[in-house]
Amino acid sequence: MGSNMAENHPVGFRWPMKAKERGATLIHVDPRFSRTSASADLYVPIRSGSDIAFLGGLINYVLSNDKFFREYVIAYTNASTILREDYVDAEDNGGIFSGFDPKSGTYDNSTWAYAGPEQEAKEDAAAHTGHAMEGTSPAKHEPDRDETLEHSRCVFQVLKRHYARYTPEMVEQTCGTPKDLFLQVAEVLTKNSGRERTSAICYAVGWTQQSYGAQIIRAAGILQLLLGNMGRPGGGILALRGHASIQGSTDVPTLFDLLPGYLPHPSAVKGDETLEQYMEETAVRGGYWSNFPKFMISLLKAWYGDAASQENEFGYQWIPKLTGDHSHLSTTAAMADGHVKGFIVFGQNPANGSPHAGLQRKALRQLDWLVAIDLYETETAAFWYGGPEGWNPADIKTEVFILPTAGPPEKDGTFTNTQRLLQYHDKAVDPPGDSRSDLWIVYHLGRRLKNLYRQSANARDEGLKSLTWDYLPEQVDPRWRITDEPSAEKVLMEINGYRSSDGTQLPDFEQLKADGSTACGVWIYSGVFPDKNMARRRGRTPDNYVDPEWGFAWPGNRRILYNRASADPAGKPWSERKKYVYWDATARKWTGPDVPDFPLKKAPNTQPKPDGTGVELHSGSDPFTLKADGRGWLFAPSGLKDGPLPTHYEPLESPIKNPLYARQDSPAVKRFPRPDNPISPTGDPNYPYVATTYRVTEQYTSGAMSRWSGWLSELMPEMFAEISPELALARGIKNLDWIVVSSPRARIECRALVTRRMRPLRVAGKLVHIVGLPYHWGYKGLVKGAMANDLVQLSEEPNVYIQEDKAFSCNVHRGRLK
Amino acid sequence: MRASEASSGGYYDYPVIRRPVWTWEVPVYFWLGGMAGGAYLTASAAGLFGDADDRRATGPGFYLAAAAALPCAPLLIADLGRPERFHHMLRVFKPLSPMNLGAWTLAGFTPLAIGRAASQADGEGRLPTLLSSLTRLIPRGLLDVAGSLFGLVLAGYTGVLLAATNVPLWAKSKLLPAVFTASGVSSGAAAVSWAARRQATRRTLKKLEALETAGSLGELALVAGFVAQSGRAAKPLRQGPYALPFWLGAVGLGDIVPLFLRGLGRLGDERTERRLGGLAALCTIAGSLALRWSVFQAGKESAGDQAASFDLSR
Amino acid sequence: MIDAYKRVMNLEEPPAPRATKGFFTDASLCIGCKACEVACKQWNQLPADGFALTGTSYDNTGALGATTWRHVQFIEQAKANGARQEQRWLFLSDVCKHCANAACLEACPTGALIRTEFDTVYVQQDICNGCGFCVPACPFGVIDRAPKHGQFEPGTAHKCTLCYDRLKDDMTPACAKSCPTASIQFGDLGELQQRARRRLGELHARGESEARLYGMPDSAEAQDVGPLHAFFLLLDEPKAYNLPDLPRLPRKTMLERYAWSGVVALGAALVSALVFGRRG
């Protein structure tokens, strides 16, 4: 669901195809009949933007037909946990949970907490940022529970009530999915889950790029927990990630609100003035996150080396503190208003690939300077002369610099893939001409800046001056022309961590200390370079299908997270067929083909230590070690800004009223109410159709890379819109006709591809047409074409700040612009 | 919409086979080659079986045969994708390939035609002594038989060449090579008759005319059979840009008009008869070109006809 | 003299025969990713063929040709008999069939088209003179001549080489190597044929009643052109994939046509002889 795996992850799709050969049933739920649908056993149409209704329908089916995996649910999830009395569910409040402040459009999540003894540890760290640091208060490690699941305020009952109205009929009404197809999905899924069998759900940006994307994934999480599909082989929720190392990019990360390894970024507005305050706010008692101070101080040691000491808070003050939302889209808005002077784009093409691309280009105009570091001259680098606005270059004040960069084969480094697997690759050739690797550019920029500020007496420059910056290799590789290339392995060694005293590499993150004796760049990656580069490994293990000697999967080379859940509470495999990690009573340790994601020697019958810390607070049968209570969360007491339970809202632009709640759209979404970002009202007759954007195999994202390749461009040479024969007939459009697609933001022209693969859906009693728009074209490259992103509005999902480009309103006409 | 539900049930309306890459040189070569062979045959037959008058009157036929044969090789070479490698045609002897067979045939016929023309010139006392004594060595009778044989193959193999493809119009009927042979012979006879129209005796002319008439009638019959057998494949001969050249040019001008003209000529005086006879001959020659050209082009067209391809390969 | 001829005409001794190699392309496994098309173009450094939207589903390639040696078809079907889904989108990666009796090879007047030691059909680029005869001879519309004045190997005929260069170094052909789902399987022909029979059995057992093999030794389509060394598993009748039911081998029709032309020639000779021989 929400992924077109055959088209966008074709190499990975070989595995679903193999599974199908071995009898697995492949189901594809998507608004379009795509190449994935063609390879699936069952294609299920759905209206863009209605996934929570669909998943909620499945949850309701599972609960009301008693199809959940009871033993698993009781032992491993928070189903039995009792909630506070003052919690009000969206079901009882027109679609809004308790704690909502309509003025700020934000939730205070204190009423979502578990009932039970008061908590000793501090506030909710996840509230700092959208990226949840899991398991922090108010999720108590010792809440009140009712294992019979009958208490009216226990999570199970709350869940049941919350989804009671998500009936197959309601799913059909809301999603346009025929009831019998929906029930078929429900049956296949429930039949294929339990002790003997597991089902996996794959998703990608068909889910994430919605104004409640995180909640859709949460809904899948609830479903999979109820069915006992988490932490077990063949189960799980698999995020099919995007760019080659986008997983690495979130781990390390390139996000404004996180420090490496998912540590929340200190914030000026939350009172993180001192390291102590920050740690107190963030630290938690229960679960593995209790080790947070070790991760943080080791990180500071990695950055500032000897300059980081107990006395100067390990250099904590040198880290800039957040003052608010500095995400890509918010920054765009600020830039458009003239609040941003300079912009460095590293391998990104916002003038085409980011939502409301017209606004993006307008924003670039307001800059004093723009540095584009890329393989090609992208639409972004060429905005000042190439865009559809036809601007006169003389009127543009922005000074544009293009730094040519090296492509993957021209540099060393790691890729982290969807499975959290790091794989190292070696440089094959020198990049041509002046092109340099990104590492080279960053390293030498840093080196020169440090040089520039060497003499500065300004206190705020201390950080820059203290930064450890020694990545040049001991020996220059004689094979290459470029001799001042930093060593990517040295960077990886710092990421892995070392002992500050003697610089020896650390074997794993268990060794990290909060006293400054260890340094570690990204705690979750620790173990990738103990004595050798584990990401380099290419070992096959014939009798172990997880191939543990191939590359390195964080954390600690675990291939399946929370794999303790693959055994029953007593530590025995749930079934012989699904045997994975289990308790070896004679050796008194956990074993199996994978590295156990659990304290190795902690017996299944271990009782929690109420006066302990971290995972000591968990019993031997609490598999979800990062959570404060060690349980899988059906109900999320914290970590999400838009509600503890996924709830169906309509996209910001929708042809219909929310069939389930009075509340139309997600209350916590960040909107940008500005004249250049108009939003069409519900049921707007001027924009009656649902537009969705996506990819095709033949091109890559904004097309910046693929449209320069003749071999790829000839395969998908022109921008097109996919429409159903019914819509074509209604609008007098024939196959290959030029059409104009419009939204309140812009109008673009492209060709029509009339196909039965698109079909109108009957939703809330009316026929809703879907217009499919790939977003690969622009004004540079061998083939050019209109940009779908000109049509998309600027908005932010509240947890991860992503745009809603999977569902918005549009219209189509035959003809061309002008 | 070019849908997969297209009538013939194929893949959209994409052709099943590739369109031949040959251009105008090919039909012109086919026409000249056929005519050369036909002319050679006519002249040889007159030489071997006819009387002195016949011999005298048809002698120029050998010049015509040589003249028509001479441009053949250059035309063929010009059509090659890599003309400088023309000699690769004779790299192997592979009669299984009509193209290879044709190349060897042309390679054999051209010197024969030139030799025979030289010998004819010598007979007419047109050669200088040195050359003349050389040409005397040529055994005329043998040359007549061999040249005629080569000539007939040259006229006919071109049809087999086209037929030995999967182009619906060319391949469907069994009669295309026969049509080409007939057309070659009648255009050759016509060429000889045209050259002889002034000097020849009436009796010789009558003989030539008889030959031409037989040719025209035979060709007509074969063309009718060809079109009938071709069925759907002959669609581009029935409609579109090649219908007119085929029906009016190849059939009308090439066969019916000459028959008519010769009939008409018989009604008038001798001068008119000779004049109309000459005109009829020219018509036959032009019709022969029209035949090659229209069948060639229409064939290329039929290569794009998916249904005709399916029809062919059932 | 003979040596000189051999030199001028590029006549060389052929290498010793090796195991027969081929492709089994299984449409039921194809996901239409076109990796094979791109891999082939890249390995063989074939140029792009122009940038035009065809409107025929996701197939903007259209057909095989001089610079396209793999071509993935996209067949959109509204309803399929017996299939579980309401609609189908069938994919197939088409390629030169490397026919056992190859029409192109038989047509070739220069001997440029040869059968290699792997029993595949190959155009020797240094021999081909671009006569173009192989082009309409092929019953599958595979081989084509590159434009005379183009950039890429002008004027000679081209088609899949079955990666002759890679086979010589014991490498898998580029297309098969890149196929993520093993829709393109490369190997020894006999073994591939066995595998294909097994696979067909599986599909039939699963209820894919329309699945069939195309180009197997005992099949109708192999009657003339012989077993296809690159053969296919199809999910619909051959026509749906633009494959002829009974691909013709022109050679088999030639004799009859020569005969008819011979009859006419003989007739013409006789008539001429009679006409001129007639006395009086």
Ligand SMILES: Nc1nc2c(c(=O)[nH]1)N[C@H]1C(S)=C(S)[C@@H](COP(=O)(O)OP(=O)(O)OC[C@H]3O[C@@H](n4cnc5c(=O)[nH]c(N)nc54)[C@H](O)[C@@H]3O)O[C@H]1N2
């Ligand atoms: N060939 C190729 N591969 C790629 C990329 C590429 O550009 N080209 N991009 C890479 C990147 S960066 C990423 S992030 C991934 C993305 O991979 P995917 O997420 O698979 O990419 P999309 O095509 O954007 O969207 C997937 C599907 O979501 C469907 N969809 C749209 N709206 C909805 C909805 O409301 N609900 C549901 N359930 N489905 C919906 C679309 O019809 C589409 O089929 O692919 C990566 N792989």
Ligand SMILES: Nc1nc2c(c(=O)[nH]1)N[C@H]1C(S)=C(S)[C@@H](COP(=O)(O)OP(=O)(O)OC[C@H]3O[C@@H](n4cnc5c(=O)[nH]c(N)nc54)[C@H](O)[C@@H]3O)O[C@H]1N2
């Ligand atoms: N409407 C709509 N919009 C979308 C999406 C959608 O589904 N619909 N999907 C979104 C998603 S998931 C993504 S990931 C974005 C992608 O959007 P962008 O990241 O803006 O677009 P790309 O074309 O992937 O740009 C990547 C750039 O990196 C360059 N590059 C490649 N390798 C290197 C390198 O090693 N170093 C450097 N410095 N540069 C390099 C490439 O040349 C290219 O210009 O688009 C988003 N936008």
Ligand code: SF4
């Ligand atoms: S583009 Fe690369 S990462 Fe994506 S599917 Fe293909 S091989 Fe895998």
Ligand code: SF4
């Ligand atoms: S498919 Fe065509 S090109 Fe390929 S071997 Fe057979 S006849 Fe020759």
Ligand code: SF4
């Ligand atoms: S074009 Fe080349 S390969 Fe084809 S038949 Fe002619 S010489 Fe042979």
Ligand code: SF4
């Ligand atoms: S075998 Fe080689 S030449 Fe033939 S299609 Fe595959 S990659 Fe191309």
Ligand code: SF4
């Ligand atoms: S690479 Fe394989 S799966 Fe992809 S289109 Fe080609 S044959 Fe099909």
Ligand SMILES: [Mo]
């Ligand atoms: Mo992405």
